[in-house]
Amino acid sequence: MKQTSSIKGHWELFKEYVKLNLATALEYRFSFVVQTITMVLNDITWLIFWWIFFTKFGSLNGWQIEHILVLYALLNLSYGLAGMFFGNKNHISSMISEGRLDFYINFPKNILFHVLISRSNWFGVGDALFGLILAAITLSLKQWPLFLLLTLSSTIIFVSFAVLAHSLAFYFGNSSETSRSLNMGIVTMSSYPSQMFGGVAKFLMLTVFPAGFISGIPVQLLYQFNWFWLISTILFSLMFLATSIYFFYKGLRKYESGSMITSRI
Amino acid sequence: MAAIIKVENISKEFRIKEKEPGLKGSLKSLFTSKYKSIDAVDNISFNVNKGEVVGFIGPNGAGKSTTIKMMTGILFPSSGKINVINYDPQKERKKLAFKVGTVFGQKPQLWYHLPAIDTFNLFAKIYEIPEKQYQQRLKELIKTFEVEEVINQPVRKLSLGQRMRCEMIASLLHNPEVLFLDEPTIGMDIVAKKRIRELIKNLNENDGVTVILTSHDLEDVEQVCKRLIIINNGKIVYDGSTKGIREKYLNFKIIQVILNEKTESLNLGLKNVKAVFKGKFRHVIEIDTSKHPIQEVVKKIVSKYNVEDINILDPPIEEIISRIYQNKTDHKDQKWD
Amino acid sequence: MGLTKYWESCKISLYNSLVYKADFISNSLFIGLIIFIFVYLWKAVYGSGHGVIEGFTISMMVWYFVMTESIVTAPGRLIEEIGEDVQSGEIATKLNKPYNSVLFKYAYNMGQTLLRFILTFLVGGIIAFLFLGGVEINWLTLPLVGIVIILALTLHFCMMMLLGIFTFWFEDAKALNFLYNKIIFVFGGMLLPLEIFPQWLAKISAVMPFSFVAYHPARLFVIFNLNNFIRTIFLELIWIALFSGLIAIFYKSFIKKISINGG
Structure with missing residues (x-):
């Protein structure tokens, strides 16, 4: 038997999980469809909010409704992809506190990668589709390559942020509520024009709470291209990913396999 | 005979949080948290030779699962050294994983809503088993474990015994040298338990797999294991032959x-x-x-x-342990073989 | 006896929620963040030369939002909670107890709801105060606004209870919760007061029950007006009566269904 865990091996694993997750989703077709529709309706209500807002005020620090549409396209597509292919990201903290990481540790594969791909949030399909449709409406063909590249970096940041937030459970026991709120926080923060923030908020958004790199800067880049910010965004997403991996593995040393955790933080 | 598992002076400490009861306690815990540390495993050493079947028993919370989890790399010991098949489970986790199989009775690995065969295919990918080799191995295992009829049904529809047999197949696909079984018979009826015990015995006798088994069912261990390690309060209180314990304490x-x-x-x-x-x-x-x-x-x-x-x-296991304990404190210097 | 059992239910839920301090802290942090975002949003809008928009100064606007947010998020995931009780049939096992299940749930939930309302209002109020200072309020009218708020929370409960019962037929409680919330966010005027809406939409939204949960109480809080107060209370009561009737009807048919199916 070949005893490596090559990139190819991980890719095969990834495909197998996509297949299995799809099979599970098909077992529950009805709720899958309902969830997808719900997500799209949810996105539409937010767009109605912005439509009301811009009908009244015209613009906000130079942003118009079309910027919001692009922002929602990028946000939905990247968040949807993160959920579809790395759907376990939102369950890491409960897996830690309930000792469900054991399973992954006993396999000859990268633990974090294996954890992330092994579950899918199929309602991410709704988000992703909605994002693609919005992008098709608002973007010109020339903007697409850049749009997809930025979507990729936003997806990476979403996943990394979730890993960071949920790894708190290694240190504090059951942190699912806090981790979930942090995640909801970053999504919420990313769904507003980042140009309106200032001061400390702006600093946080470009560092530990990187909503700026998820949506604000990418949208700006699509309208006013600038090499410096493109490279910064991509470098940042990679660095953020590395940090989250480091933090996860450092925490893993403290993993208690659900043995002794009795209460919540 | 060569030792395949070497465990030297390992300890594991957990921190647990304490909360006072009642509303006052809840209010207090809003602001402060008190911790207490507990030695789940306290300075344990032992060796296991190739081809042995060793049973770990002890009451709930004695430290047997914690010990197994350290041997497979799930938990990091607070101190001490472990070596399994010449690997350090914490540093060489992936290499080790190719050579060991694990079954946790309380943490199923099979996908609940899908047929077991889907999980087997997934595991083949995880262990990167070449397709031909995998099909052949699977055929053998399905025959030995007599699960032809059930592997195409969703796991949720199987009985506990059938599920455990499928769990074991999943852990054996990659031909492990060492198999760790944590409470494999938990919740089963007597007939199902008997089947599982026979299968474990055959696995050891025919394929030479080294088996480490934990259980709180004394019968499991008596029928399957020649050697027994009893753990209580994180310490080994007995390590010797299963027969011996019967003669000495049973x-x-x-x-x-x-x-x-x-x-x-x-x-x-x-x-x-x-x-x-x-x-x-x-x-x-x-x-x-x-x-x-x-x-x-x-x-x-x-x-x-x-x-x-x-x-x-038979007296309950807690009773035997307390007897061994009494004995141990009576003659402190006695060495347990 | 009489009402004391409902009061006890209210108290137990208060104690119970104190145990979940993580939920509480993270919940307030999240709400704090949203209020923080809206402070910046309104700063950006008012910064470009508006002194007063449709009768709202910037601090009125932010305090309005603090109030709507506090009311709307106070019951938590009530629809999902009721949904669980309904789908597991647990609500039916509570039937032979000597109390009205719906009223009991109301009392139980009100304990937590009020606590969360106060907490959110404090967190939001502090943020609003730090960024924009206080808002001019006639303290004498506060008790009156308090009545409107309690009725708003009651109406909110009624609508969520009804949707919770619906989960018996339409199983996905999460989806219902999500959509109901979004409707209150936008059409109930939680995010933006109806004055900002295009006129036709404002007119429709103003008479819908959703705006009596968010818009009307919060507007009375920042701009009190006796006529509006009386009108709001009157309409709140009508909507509560209407939804209570619907709950009674659907609850009965739900109970019938379970007793036929044996739960």
Whole structure:
């Protein structure tokens, strides 16, 4: 038997999980469809909010409704992809506190990668589709390559942020509520024009709470291209990913396999 | 024989949080948290040779699962050294994983809503088993474990015993040298338990797989393992042959008698008989079988009293452990072989 | 006896929620963040030369939002909670107890709801105060606004209870919760007061029950007006009566269904 865990091996694993997750989703077709529709309706209500807002005020620090549409396209597509292919990201903290990481540790594969791909949030399909449709409406063909590249970096940041937030459970026991709120926080923060923030908020958004790199800067880049910010965004997403991996593995040393955790933080 | 597992002076400490009861406690815990540390495993050492079947027993929370989890790399020991098949489980986790299989009775690995065969295919990908080799191995295992009819049904529809057999197949696909089984028979009925025990025995005898098994069912261990390690409060209190423990500590039995007439107490005129429970009709006694053979005692009871029902039981595991403990504190220097 | 059992239910839920301090802290942090975002949003809008928009100064606007947010998020995931009770049939096992299940749930939930309302209002109020200072309020009218708020929370409960019962037929409680919330966010005027809406939409939204949960109470809080107060209370009561009737009807048919199916 070949005893490596090559990139190819991980890719095969990834495909197998996509297949299995799809099979599970098909077992529950009805709720899958309902969830997808719900997500799209949810996105539409937010767009109605912005439509009301811009009908009244015209613009906000130079942003118009079309910027919001692009922002929602990028946000939905990247968040949807993160959920579809790395759907376990939102369950890491409960897996830690309930000792469900054991399973992954006993396999000859990268633990974090294996954890992330092994579950899918199929309602991410709704988000992703909605994002693609919005992008098709608002973007010109020339903007697409850049749009997809930025979507990729936003997806990476979403996943990394979730890993960071949920790894708190290694240190504090059951942190699912806090981790979930942090995640909801970053999504919420990313769904507003980042140009309106200032001061400390702006600093946080470009560092530990990187909503700026998820949506604000990418949208700006699509309208006013600038090499410096493109490279910064991509470098940042990679660095953020590395940090989250480091933090996860450092925490893993403290993993208690659900043995002794009795209460919540 | 070469040691395949070497465990030297390992300890594991956990921190647990304490909360006072009631509203006051809840309010207090809003602001402060008190921790207490507990030694789940306290300076344990042992070796396991290739081809052995070793049973770990002990009451719940004794530290047996924690020990197994450290051997497979799930937990990091607070101190001490572990070596499994010449790998350090914490540093060389992936390499080790190719050579060991694990089954946790309380943490199923099969996908609940899908047929077991789907999980097998996934595991083949995880272990990167070449397709041909995988199909052949799978065929063998399905035959040995007699699961032809169930592997295409969703796992949720299988019985506990069928599920466990499939769990074991999943862990054996990659031909592991060492198999860790944590509570494999938990919750099963006697027939299913018996099947699983036979399968484990065969696996060891025919394929030479080294097996480490934990259970809190003494029978599991007695029937499958030649060697036994008893853990209590994080310490090894016995490490030796299974036979040996029977001779040394299982020299007493519990007899429960239900009589047809009211009786104050059983009077058998035997020296080494202790009354454990005295009811009007039900009586429980404990006898030392090295002094009085069980037949003798039963004969005596039946001849002397009008018996409705009689039951002979092994003492509970906690009882044996406490006996070993007493013994150990009595002769501190005695070495357990 | 009488009402004391409902009061006890209310108290137990208060204690119970204190145990979940993580939920509480993270919940307030999240709400704090949203209020923080809206402070910046309104700063950006008012910064470009508006002094007063439709009768709202910037601090009125932010305090309005603090109030709507506090009311709307106070019941938590009530629809999902009721949904669980309904789908597991647990609500039916509570039937033979000597109390009205719906009223009991109301009392139980109100304990937590009020606590969360106060907490959110404090967190939001502090943020609003730090960024924009206080808002001019006639303290004498506060008790009156308090009544409107309690009725708003009651109406909110009624609508969520009804949707919770619906989960018996339409199983996905999460989806219902999500959509109901979004409707309150936008059409109930939680995010933006109806004055900002295009006129036709404002007119429709103003008479819908959703705006009596968010818009009307919060507007009375920042701009009190006796006529509006009376009108709001009157309409709140009508909507509560209407939804209570619907709950009674659907609850009965739900109970019938379970007793036929044996739960």
